[in-house]
Amino acid sequence: MKQRPGAEALLDAALATLQEDLLPTLSGRQKFQAAMIARAISVAKQDMANAANSRHSELQSLSRLYGRDVGDDLTALRRQLAADIRARRFKPGTAEETRLIDHLVETTTTELRLTNTKYLAQRQRGRGAESAV
Template sequence: MRDRPGGAELLAEARRLLREELVPTLAGAQRYQALMIANALGMAERELLAGERPLEAERAALSRLLSREGSLAALSATLAAALRDGRLAGDPEAYVLLLEETRSRLAESNPRALEEG
């Protein structure tokens, strides 16, 4: 067992301090850069908390859709090729997979975008 605070908690606290205490003292480009750093810390925190689950879920979904096994990178490349050449045109399962993957990625990178839609 790791000591507390853990990595995600440290990132959350660093982000809080940056946003609440440092950003208000900055202006212009420095303020923008600090906010970008705060957003990156939030993304890293969410990725750390999620662990490998989203990647394994994506690999499993691709494997089902494509009826083959492989690494996430290999299955993603196969999906891209199938989309480019039209093999999955109009395929409702492919559509659902792409939509779910977009939502999953947004949950880590920009969760507020999901609230707006």
């Protein structure tokens, strides 16, 4: 019995076909659109590869922020964090505020690593950004 290829193998084949066979034959707007599709496939592949690790890291960061085991419902935890920020639970100048900033920087950096590595590199060099990460 033949096993069907997994999601990663299918994305690899689609990306290779797009980049090697289709992109060189296109021009103008179609070439730009195909390049955007290739980038989207690359981001999706990276996201799939890093999803479990990123999720685990974010849960650990939230546990540090709240000083307790927070469970594993990331959607609910993100909603709770947003509500806590709106309610100004993290008072300025406190250890809780420092942990909040650490969490936000860590999760934003992880997201930038996946979706916009050029911007992240500029931030780390101190160019084109408000501050270095």
